[in-house]
Amino acid sequence: MTVMTLTGNYAVAYAVKLARVQVISAYPITPQTTIVEKLSEMVDTGELKAKMVRVESEHAALATVFGAASAGARAFTATASHGLLYMHEVVWWAAASRIPLVMAVVARAIGPPWNIHVDHQDIFDQRDTGWIISVAQENQEVLDLTLQAFRISEDPRVYLPMMVGLDGFILSHTMAPVDVPDQEEVDDWLPPRRQPYYIAPETGVVMGNIVPDDDYYMLRYSMQKAMEQAKKVIEEVDREYGKRFGRSYGGLVECTLCDDADYYIVITGSWAGEAKEAARKLREEGYRVGVARIRFIRPWPGEMVRELAARAKGLVVFDRAISFGSKGPLFLDVAATAYGLTSMRGVIGGLGGSDVTADDIAGVVRDFVGEVEEKGSVYEPLYWLFPAKYRGKFEAKEVVA
């Protein structure tokens, strides 16, 4: 093991190298670009023996690695924001074909207007595609999740592609010390590529031909079953990885300060760091607050969220995305899981990279706790945590059903 100072993007590149990926294809988009730059450099120097395929678009990039993976190669791509949206059709193809594949998504806001900073709208846009979707909090976890993604995706209980989400700039371009495992250790831990079938002249297999409607239905059922099985696989891989490399994250949800908590902040991505800081501050003031960091938005960790909700006085869910006309996407899942069990507030914050501090988060939680203690029960699905300069000028709490 070597400790290196790496940006989140380089952490992805090193993990891809350690997984001995054979085919890479990508189209550059900020803030993903340096992942592929680093990988091309590795391929160029011979450090990584892989085929790098240049393409004209993200649609083609995913189609290329999907084709390579269908033919039996361990393949990888990375994108962000508009690139991911442009891929969207192939995102569906890859998942429903049940071909293992790994993609890094560097979370970035969607235009117009142009904005290159972090929010989670691009990732949540992929929510229903059948990909396993994980979101990291910091650079070490980016490397660990990327490595684990190959193991999870290629597990015969799963056979679904997996996205590794990392926040644009906050992780992608910020350096931090990262433990990089040795190649021999990874070779020993990561089994050779497995997949349910592969397409080659000698296999005579065709993928995606028209099927009768009833069989189409059953294919969808099968994907849901795989997602359910993936929950167990994710927990297992996290535990085994911990034994081997010394780092475990609690599986689908990482719970911090949760033991005796009355209230939980539910959040995903790098701003969970601010949430943890907020929880520590609030504890100093006597509030018993914990942080449930959602590491996998798909498969949805419903069991764990329900368990927390059952013993909580309230949940404050922070979304860095919105489903216009409804609520935050994370809140929607939490509410569907925990409705009726406890009080809830759904907060929209940090859109387009607008700054949210630990104090901002603590303020929202403090206010929520006050309201719950006063009224007994609170259901506020849409609470706007406006950027500091607009705060107080608009109504933060909206009455929506």
Added chain:
Amino acid sequence: MSVGKSARGPIVEAPVGFFAAPVSHPAPGAAGKTGTWRDYRPVINEEKCVKCLLCWLYCPEDTILRREDDMVYVDYEYCKGCGICASVCPVNAIEMVPERGGLE
């Protein structure tokens, strides 16, 4: 070492649990007797045919068949009646005749 690839290809391991993939193996009539879909039937006039084989080449269903002497004939079990053969024939040797007498 070659991770991820056995000598002949990747490791194909059976999935666990209920599994379905949209995979098929091409075979004659994999979608059933597609000849029943046909509204117009291509009829080849052997007197006119010059054996250029364009129809044989263009037929999307591989249902123009070819004899030893290169005279062509139609596999009506699977011909869908699209009419491409008739439209590419340079000497108008293929006529599209309505099926079941119902479409005149």
